[in-house]
Amino acid sequence: xxxxxxxxxxxxxxxxxxxxxxxxxxxxxxxxxxxxxxxxxxxxxxxxxxxxxxxxxxxxxxxxxxxxxxxxxxxxxxxxxxxxxxxxxxxxxxxxxxxxxxxxxxxxxxxxxxxxxxxxxxxxxxxxxxxxxxxxxxxxxxxxxxxxxxxxxxxxxxxxxxxxxxxxxxxxxxxxxxxxxxx
Numbered sequence: 140x141x142x143x144x145x146x147x148x149x150x151x152x153x154x155x156x157x158x159x160x161x162x163x164x165x166x167x168x169x170x171x172x173x174x175x176x177x178x179x180x181x182x183x184x185x186x187x188x189x190x191x192x193x194x195x196x197x198x199x200x201x202x203x204x205x206x207x208x209x210x211x212x213x214x215x216x217x218x219x220x221x222x223x224x225x226x227x228x229x230x231x232x233x234x235x236x237x238x239x240x241x242x243x244x245x246x247x248x249x250x251x252x253x254x255x256x257x258x259x260x261x262x263x264x265x266x267x268x269x270x271x272x273x274x275x276x277x278x279x280x281x282x283x284x285x286x287x288x289x290x291x292x293x294x295x296x297x298x299x300x301x302x303x304x305x306x307x308x309x310x311x312x313x314x315x316x317x318x319x320x321x322x
Contacts, residue, residue, distance in 0.1 A: 145183060154178035157188040166196035271297050 158174030174191035181188050275293045276282065282290065298310050305313040 146179065150179075150182045153188050154182060158191050162191050162193050165193045167191075167193050168196065170194055271300075 154175060158178035159171045162168075162170035162174050170191050170193050174189075177191075178188040272293075275296075276285075301307045301309050302313075308316070
């Protein structure tokens, strides 16, 4: 219950016992809602909670009625239609990707296609570095506005981050291991 509410737990219990519960026992859902509204209004006005004139309703007003397309055919329609739509979407997307795929010598990743594995590796490292830097400096940020200490702090943070490609070692640990292995 909200502490700012002018209604107390005692007020809520009184409205429920006097105006809501008797109507619900007789399946009078509208009477229960009206009773709650009138009861809360009375409590807020400092009056006693009025009793509700109950109009008994059916035990199950929706019994035997079928809503929608039919007994359960909406479920069958959903189960069949969703996979068909997903497969169609996947096929259309695959076809559009093939049509848009770069050919040899065309531009990829904003630059020319790599001619060798070393070029591909360099492009992947550049993309990874850009992605890591974007966490700290949004694209188009003028780095001259940043103090050298701030940039050094970001560099230290990135260089102390373990990398999966280095066997979960930091770049400094990997370099140290490499230098010790060649001695």
